[in-house]
Amino acid sequence: MLKQLAFxxxxxxxxxxxxxxxxxxxxNALPPLVxxxxxxxxxRWRRVITLxxxxxxxxxxxxISMSCMHCGDPDCMKSCPSGAISKRAEDGIVVRDAKKxxxxxxxxxxxxxxxxxxxxxxxxEKCNLCLGLLEKGELPACVACCTGGAIQFGTVDEISQKVRxxxxxxxxxxxxxQFYLLAAR
Amino acid sequence: xxxxLHLGPAEAGAVFVRSxxxxxxxxxxxxxxxxxxxxxxxxLIGGLFWTRLGRMMLENLVLTLALGAIGMLGxxxxxxxxxxxxxxxxxxxxSWLSREILLSVAFVGMVFLAGLIYLLPDLVGSASxxxxxxxxxxxVLAGLTGxxxxxxxxxxxxxxxxxxxxxxxTSASFYAGAFQLGWVVSAALxxxxxxxxxxxxxxxxxxxxxxxxxxxxxxxxxxxxxxxxLNVYRDQPHSWLTGRTRQIRIILxxxxxxxxxxxxxxxxxxxxxxxxTVTEGIWIIAALLLFVGEGIDRWVxxxxxxxxxxxxxx
Numbered sequence: 001m002l003k004q005l006a007f008x009x010x011x012x013x014x015x016x017x018x019x020x021x022x023x024x025x026x027x028n029a030l031p032p033l034v035x036x037x038x039x040x041x042x043x044r045w046r047r048v049i050t051l052x053x054x055x056x057x058x059x060x061x062x063x064i065s066m067s068c069m070h071c072g073d074p075d076c077m078k079s080c081p082s083g084a085i086s087k088r089a090e091d092g093i094v095v096r097d098a099k100k101x102x103x104x105x106x107x108x109x110x111x112x113x114x115x116x117x118x119x120x121x122x123x124x125e126k127c128n129l130c131l132g133l134l135e136k137g138e139l140p141a142c143v144a145c146c147t148g149g150a151i152q153f154g155t156v157d158e159i160s161q162k163v164r165x166x167x168x169x170x171x172x173x174x175x176x177x178q179f180y181l182l183a184a185r
Numbered sequence: 186x187x188x189x190l191h192l193g194p195a196e197a198g199a200v201f202v203r204s205x206x207x208x209x210x211x212x213x214x215x216x217x218x219x220x221x222x223x224x225x226x227x228x229l230i231g232g233l234f235w236t237r238l239g240r241m242m243l244e245n246l247v248l249t250l251a252l253g254a255i256g257m258l259g260x261x262x263x264x265x266x267x268x269x270x271x272x273x274x275x276x277x278x279x280s281w282l283s284r285e286i287l288l289s290v291a292f293v294g295m296v297f298l299a300g301l302i303y304l305l306p307d308l309v310g311s312a313s314x315x316x317x318x319x320x321x322x323x324x325v326l327a328g329l330t331g332x333x334x335x336x337x338x339x340x341x342x343x344x345x346x347x348x349x350x351x352x353x354x355t356s357a358s359f360y361a362g363a364f365q366l367g368w369v370v371s372a373a374l375x376x377x378x379x380x381x382x383x384x385x386x387x388x389x390x391x392x393x394x395x396x397x398x399x400x401x402x403x404x405x406x407x408x409x410x411x412x413x414x415l416n417v418y419r420d421q422p423h424s425w426l427t428g429r430t431r432q433i434r435i436i437l438x439x440x441x442x443x444x445x446x447x448x449x450x451x452x453x454x455x456x457x458x459x460x461x462t463v464t465e466g467i468w469i470i471a472a473l474l475l476f477v478g479e480g481i482d483r484w485v486x487x488x489x490x491x492x493x494x495x496x497x498x499x
Contacts (some may be wrong), residue, residue, distance in 0.1 A: 078346075081283035082272035103265020105360055108284045109344050114492070122265030174345075 003155045004072070004092035005129060006178035008063060008162060009162040014048075015152035020046070020142035020151055021046050024067070027130055027141035030114035031119070043117035045127040046142050065142070065151055068115035068127035070094045072176030076126075084124070091155075092178065093129050112173060163183070210353040212487040217259030219338060220366075220479050222289060223250035223359060226331030227367015228374075229296060233328060234370055241378040242320065248374055248464035253293040260289065281340040288334035295327035317328040335359050349490045352411060357404050358486075362479050365442065369475050373468035380461045384453050387464070394471070398442025402435060405482070434481045441474030 025032060031042040046067040053060050070087075073163040074094050077085040084100035085107060087093070103122040108114070116124045130140035138144065142150050152162065159180050167183035232245030259481045261267045274290070277283040303320035339356035372390045376382065401449045409431070452460045 075344075078279045079282065081274070081276050081280045081286060082269065083276045084272075100269070100272060101266070103271045104263065104273065104282065105282075106341070109346060109492075112346055 002089060002092055003157075004178055005070065005153060006156050006159055006180060006184065007067070007069075008152040008154070008168075008180045010152070010182040011062045011064055012149045012182070013146075013150035014063040014065060015148050016048060016050075017147055018048055019147055020065045021048060023141040023145035024077045024079075024127070027133070028125075030125075043119050043125055044147060045115075045117060045125070047114075065146075065178070066113065067142070068174075069113055069171065069175070069177030069179045070127075070129065071178065073172070073174070075110040075112065075175050076116055079106050081106065084180075091129075094126070095128050095131065096124055096126060098123060098125075112175065113177065129178035145147065153159050212263070214259045214262035215487060216480060216483045218256045218263065219259075219359075220362075220476070220483055221252045221256030221259060221490070222292075222338070222392060223335065223363035223479070224366035224370055224476070225256060225296075226292065226328075226335055227363040227365070228252060228370045229324065229331060229367070230328045230364070231367040231371030233324060233372075235375045241324050241374060242317075242324070243300065243303055243376055244374055245371060246296055246303065246320075246324070248370065249291065249296050250300060252370075253289075254295060255288065260286070265337065281337055281343075285334065285341050288330055288337050292327055292330045292334050295323050295330060299323035299327060330361075335363050346492050347490050348493055349412060350486070354404060354411065358401075358482070361397065361401045361404050362482070365394070365401050366475055366479055368394050368397055368471075369441070369468065369472045373465075373472045374464045376461075376468045380465075381457060382464075387453060390452055391450045393441050394446045398475075399436055401442070402438055405431070405435065405438075430481060430485060433470045434478050437474045437478035437481070441471040441478060445471035445474070470480040 021044060024030070025044075028045060028147065030045065046065060047122060048063055048065045051062045051064060053062070070093055072092070074085065074087060077094060078089060081104060082100050082102045083095045084098075084102070085094060088095060101123045103118075103124070105118065105124070107116040107124055116126050119125055122182075130138075130142075135145075140153060143153050152159070154162070156178070163180060163182060169181050169183060171177045171179040171181065228245065229249040232242070235241065235407050237247075261270055264270055264273070274287040277287050294473070299320045302323065305316045336356065339359040340357050342350040343352075345351055369391075372394065375390075431448055445467050449464050449471075452463045452467065453459075455463065
């Protein structure tokens with residue numbers, strides 16, 4: 001029985017500290033900079049984005065930390081010619097097999113969320129929900145280090161329990177992204 | 186003022202802030218792969234028309250194979266792990282890229298096999314009509330595979346994240362480009378192979394190229410019209426498409442695909458020995474101009490393809 005894992009993000013708790021990005025880079029040994037592309041920040045499996053709404057004096061800024069959505073029907077998996085990307089039956093995590101990736105970059109064209117990232121070796125890499133930590137019974141690095149507790153994760157059922165009674169939205173899309181966003185109070 | 190200057194992305198970037206969607210795809214290997222494979226398919230199909238005129242089956246197969254091989258080298262240059270490239274055909278059930286690669290290999294393989302079977306009687310030292318017949322059948326099969334390949338090739342680019350590509354005119358561009366290039370390359374080969382050709386076939390070949398070129402230009406203009414609405418930032422597709430790059434591309438198409446064939450028809454009235462050489466030269470130059478034009482078109486295709494994703498790339 002598939003127990004799809006998903007992220008829940010509460011933008012009211014995010015203080016834009018980028019600790020999730022840094023923890024992700026540390027845990028997955030991602031280079032902070034890429035020599036081949038001066039000025040870039042290297043592969044970012046998790047990214048904090050800034051959204052602005054309204055106009056002065058009623059302007060607001062939101063910070064949203066996003067990574068791979070571990071979609072129910074991932075475009076990247078369907079587009080990968082070598083079968084390097086797969087969706088685990090037991091928890092729905094979309095993983096890639098580094099030994100099978102040929103580095104054609106087609107997944108980066110197909111993904112609607114910019115999740116597939118490329119390192120200096122030209123091969124695709126992406127969030128795997130810190131599988132190593134999950135297998136040890138620990139939380140993913142981004143969830144564990146989030147200072148405001150804005151990033152949460154769990155099975156879809158658990159997330160449904162958490163958002164009960166609160167206004168929340170699920171990111172809609174043809175690929176069935178597994179990302180839930182709490183609305184501002 | 187700036188519109189009148191026809192700024193391309195490089196110049197525009199210096200003046201305006203780059204759009205958050207801008208993401209360059211420097212895809213030289215893909216340009217080589219797509220243009221070469223397209224022209225290989227077109228050359229083979231064109232060759233099927235001219236076989237009776239020039240008896241140049243072998244030359245046509247060799248040229249098709251050479252173009253196909255260049256294309257395959259381009260494809261290998263595109264991937265980061267060429268040694269793992271054979272894996273690329275494994276996901277053919279749902280990946281258009283996988284189907285494209287599978288069809289590319291099948292196409293080039295069939296062309297190679299057709300040439301080998303055609304040469305077999307000479308290699309073993311016996312006369313046989315059967316080998317020519319089998320080779321002919323394989324050529325037709327390879328032609329059909331090539332048509333399917335062009336479809337798969339264009340389908341690979343119909344992805345929702347790239348509105349510039351995600352339209353049926355991408356498929357139309359790939360097919361029209363293949364037929365135009367194939368027509369001019371196979372015709373040039375015919376004129377090199379057959380020194381003197383009758384006026385009627387020459388006029389027919391020239392008219393064919395003009396029609397295909399007008400079709401190609403019509404598709405280019407349709408793409409420009411469609412992308413007008415997508416041009417949000419100064420460094421976005423429309424500035425490329427209406428700029429100097431596109432003007433050069435259309436001039437090359439007109440000179441190579443309209444002026445050159447008309448000129449080659451006019452040359453018929455020159456003395457025979459002179460006209461054959463001039464005709465040959467004109468068609469070779471026309472083929473080169475159209476190749477460069479298609480290359481520019483593909484370069485713009487990859488360069489001006491902003492990714493529309495959530496969140497925007499930054």
